[in-house]
Amino acid sequence: MLSYLHSFHAGNFADVLKHSILLHCLNYLTQKPKPFLYFDTHSGAGGFELATGEAQKNREFENGIGPLWNRTGLPEIVENYVQTVKRFQLECSQDSKRLTHYPGSPWFAAHTLREHDRLTLCELHPREYQTLVDNFKGDRRITMFNQDGFQKAIAAMPPKERRGLILIDPPYEVKTGKDNEFQRVVETLKQCHKRFATGTYAIWYPMVQRGQIDSLLNAVQASGIRNIQVFELGLEADHSGRGMTSSGMIMVNPPWTLWNEMESALPYLAETLAGKQGVYQLQQLVEE
Numbered sequence: 001m002l003s004y005l006h007s008f009h010a011g012n013f014a015d016v017l018k019h020s021i022l023l024h025c026l027n028y029l030t031q032k033p034k035p036f037l038y039f040d041t042h043s044g045a046g047g048f049e050l051a052t053g054e055a056q057k058n059r060e061f062e063n064g065i066g067p068l069w070n071r072t073g074l075p076e077i078v079e080n081y082v083q084t085v086k087r088f089q090l091e092c093s094q095d096s097k098r099l100t101h102y103p104g105s106p107w108f109a110a111h112t113l114r115e116h117d118r119l120t121l122c123e124l125h126p127r128e129y130q131t132l133v134d135n136f137k138g139d140r141r142i143t144m145f146n147q148d149g150f151q152k153a154i155a156a157m158p159p160k161e162r163r164g165l166i167l168i169d170p171p172y173e174v175k176t177g178k179d180n181e182f183q184r185v186v187e188t189l190k191q192c193h194k195r196f197a198t199g200t201y202a203i204w205y206p207m208v209q210r211g212q213i214d215s216l217l218n219a220v221q222a223s224g225i226r227n228i229q230v231f232e233l234g235l236e237a238d239h240s241g242r243g244m245t246s247s248g249m250i251m252v253n254p255p256w257t258l259w260n261e262m263e264s265a266l267p268y269l270a271e272t273l274a275g276k277q278g279v280y281q282l283q284q285l286v287e288e
Contacts, residue, residue, distance in 0.1 A: 010048035011061030011085075011102040013273050014247035016068070017233040018169070018204050019108055020081040020265065021249050021258065025165055025200055026112040027080070028255035035116040036163035038109040039156055041149030041188070042170050043121040045131040046107050047088065051100040061102060063235060063273055069099050075268050077261040084108065105167055106132065110139060117141060120156060122149030150188045157195035166192060169204045182212065186219045193225050193252065200253045207246035210238045217285060220250055227288040228252050231262050232281040235274040246279060 009015070029036050050061050068074065068082050085103060088111070092101040103111075106121050113119060119142045123129040129146040136142050145152055153166060168188060170181045182205075189201055203220075207213055220228060234246025251258065262282055270278030 009058075009060050010104075011050060011066070011099075012064040013060075013233060013235055013269075014064070014204070014206065014244065015102070016064045016078075016081070016269060016273070017231065017247060018202075018249060019085075019103075019105065020077050021231065021251070021262070022105060022165075022167065022202060023081050023084055023108050023112065024077050024258055024261060025202065025251075025255055026109060028257060029163065029165060029200070030112060030114060030117075032163075034163055035114070035118070035161045036165065037156075037159035037161055038113060038117065038119045039153055039159075039164060039166045040105055040109065040119070040121050041153050041166070041168050043106045043123045043128075043132055043144075043149075044104045045123075045128045046104045046121075046135040047092070048102045048104065049092075049100065050102055051098075061099070065102060066099060067272055071272070075261070075265040077265045078269065084111065087111065105169065106136065106142075109165075110136065110142065113141065115141070118159075118161070119143070120152070121145070122147055122152050124148060150184050153188055154191045154195070157192045157199070159196065159199075162196075162198070164196065164199045165202065166199055167202045167204075169202075172206055182216050183219075186216065186223065189220065189225070189252070190223050193223075198253065200255070201251070203250040203252075205248050205250065206244045207232065207234060207238060207248060208244050213248070217250070221285050225252055226286055227254075228284075228286040229254050229259060230281070230283040230285050231266065232279070233266060233269055233273075234279040236277040237279055248281075250285070 088103040089101050090096050121144045172181045229251045232248040236245050266280035270280040
């Protein structure tokens, strides 16, 4: 369909969850000197303006990065995330205090990875892909493809480094038929894991209908893959038909440090971003 543009949603509560976890995993992997591959199946543009254009339509950043921007006493994983967003802000604007820009997942990775690491970025949407190329051209660590990220991920496994973080983050535009993205997520994970069982896999999903997500989690649980954790954050309890109220991350082979960080971060984020209506969940879906 190729109608989804993340610029309408940049910096929202779902991005807070996804990028806090992503950054923690990237920092964890860089603790060892050996190189690794970061693979992003649906990269988007790589960075967004919040003060103008599409982000202003619904101003979703006001229920995400906005309330965290000037707060003190943040949990460590959230503090690291906010400070990294502020570094992107400084790159884009001389105004370091006012929130006007937000980084996409590729920027978090490019900012964190070292000279000897590699990044592979995939994006099908023609406009988003061109912006992605414009944002990252000249970075010799990065290879970009205007191709199906699911297929490219499978073909890229195992990476030559034998270390890697694979972000599977589709828009979930297609929910039925042979191109159902929920089913493609599970199949891609299974095929990638078959080729590269020691990799870390991060799968983002939107909570619109709980039954749909239960089916996704059941399929992942039944895959035979071990060591799977699930983290969810929402602005309110699930209400079918009311849009995305929550989102989640499925983590395969997560850093051992992630669970403890999220135990303190998730209740804090739920209350800070949504007050008494905020919800969160931590689940060990499959043991090691």
